[in-house]
Amino acid sequence: MELVLKLVEQKKTFDGALEVFDHESESCQCTMRFAVYTPPQAKTAKVPVLWYLSGLTCNWSNVMEKSGIMRLAAEFGFMVIAPDTSPRGEQVANDDAYDLGQGAGFYINATEAPWAEHFQMETYIMEELPALIAKEFLNADMDKQGIMGHSMGGHGALSLHLKYPGRFKSVSAFSPIVAPSQVPWGEKAFSTYIGDDRAAWKAHDACALMSSSSDVPILIDQGTADNFLDEQLRTHLFAEACEAVGQKAEINMREGYDHSYYFIATFLPNHFDWHAKALNA
Ligand SMILES: N[C@@H](CCC(=O)N[C@@H](CS)C(=O)NCC(=O)O)C(=O)O
Numbered sequence: 001m002e003l004v005l006k007l008v009e010q011k012k013t014f015d016g017a018l019e020v021f022d023h024e025s026e027s028c029q030c031t032m033r034f035a036v037y038t039p040p041q042a043k044t045a046k047v048p049v050l051w052y053l054s055g056l057t058c059n060w061s062n063v064m065e066k067s068g069i070m071r072l073a074a075e076f077g078f079m080v081i082a083p084d085t086s087p088r089g090e091q092v093a094n095d096d097a098y099d100l101g102q103g104a105g106f107y108i109n110a111t112e113a114p115w116a117e118h119f120q121m122e123t124y125i126m127e128e129l130p131a132l133i134a135k136e137f138l139n140a141d142m143d144k145q146g147i148m149g150h151s152m153g154g155h156g157a158l159s160l161h162l163k164y165p166g167r168f169k170s171v172s173a174f175s176p177i178v179a180p181s182q183v184p185w186g187e188k189a190f191s192t193y194i195g196d197d198r199a200a201w202k203a204h205d206a207c208a209l210m211s212s213s214s215d216v217p218i219l220i221d222q223g224t225a226d227n228f229l230d231e232q233l234r235t236h237l238f239a240e241a242c243e244a245v246g247q248k249a250e251i252n253m254r255e256g257y258d259h260s261y262y263f264i265a266t267f268l269p270n271h272f273d274w275h276a277k278a279l280n281a
Contacts (some may be wrong), residue, residue: 005136008033009258011171014074015040018064023132027123028087034129035060036071036137041077048279049133049145050078051168051212053125053173054194055151056185057103059084063150066261072244081141083129086154087118098118099185100192106180108204110193119193125156126164130204146170146275150264151228155180158206158218167213170278172219174264175226178205178238185232210241217248221267250274 009020016039020146025032041047050073052063060082063069073080086092086103093114095101114212134142147168148159154176161171180186181201190201202208222235229235235251257263 004132007088013037014071015072016042016074017218018070020060024225025087025124025128026129027120027128028118030087030089030092030118031083032087032124033060035064035082036133037064037068037073037080037082037140038137039074039079041080042139045140046139046273047079048146049075049142050080050275050279051125051139051145051147051149051157052082053079053147053149053153053156054082054279055109055153056085057098057151058150058153059103061240062261063264067265067268069268072268076272076276077119077274078146078233080274081129083125083135086121090202092118095096095120095192098186104152104189105276106152106186106189106193107160108190110195112195114195119143121156124174126160126167144279145170146176146279148172148271148275149176150174151233151259152177154178154220155186155206159204159209161216161218162206169216169281170275171216171280172221172274174221174267174271175233175259176206176227176235176238177222177233178218178220178241179205179234181205181208182237183234207241208246210238210245213242213245213247216278217250218242220251221254221263221270222252223254223259223263225256226259226263228259 005021011018105121110116147157154173
């Protein structure tokens with residue numbers, strides 16, 4: 001039998017299992033690594049699936065090691081999937097800057113050379129990896145998927161939810177980039193990966209994608225002491241976009257909190273409550 005997933009790490013924790021896998025990705029044309037936390041409830045029943053998309057410079061490990069997410073996942077009975085933030089490897093295009101190339105895939109499909117060959121993160125996250133999870137984790141309830149993310153991963157969670165209505169039953173974000181076409185991180189990534197046509201950028205911009213309201217409410221937590229708030233994140237633009245179309249959203253500005261995992265760890269329990277309302281309904 002062909003071995004699709006190569007187990008690279010396995011730990012029992014909170015009576016469930018953290019497993020890290022490598023696999024050969026067809027969409028990204030390289031080896032991709034991701035982590036799955038399987039909660040104890042999955043031993044006897046199907047469990048909801050919560051996707052966590054990480055921010056710039058991260059891989060699967062940041063959220064698993066720093067946020068306390070596995071304790072919550074065990075308590076709520078959610079399977080958590082933590083994909084990487086980009087393709088990686090010596091043969092994969094890269095840039096010296098932390099906000100471009102490996103570790104900075106922005107959850108879109110690149111069309112420009114030399115990026116397009118491997119940087120196909122939208123297809124990877126929305127098609128390839130879910131199909132793999134459904135096939136290899138029979139206790140994953142793919143009819144009950146939620147998505148959350150941080151910073152660049154918050155952009156991923158919000159924009160993918162809006163691009164694929166109905167896929168995710170619940171959505172939330174920490175410190176998301178809400179309007180990538182209007183801020184330096186997004187302008188740099190989009191011009192590099194998909195070219196200079198700003199009109200095309202809107203298809204990947206949560207604020208621009210917010211053209212009508214959906215019945216899936218959106219939760220955002222944002223620290224007021226986040227160094228990136230004014231220049232890169234600009235949370236108020238998302239509040240305005242929701243307001244304009246009557247989209248239900250809870251946007252919490254958290255006094256004194258910064259961009260770090262100390263902030264995420266503080267409010268992650270609220271996000272689990274939020275997802276549980278929809279995923280356990
Ligand atoms: N100062 C950081 C900027 C990148 C950054 O803040 N990354 C955030 C996501 S946008 C993060 O979660 N970093 C990893 C961590 O805190 O564990 C660097 O240059 O590496």
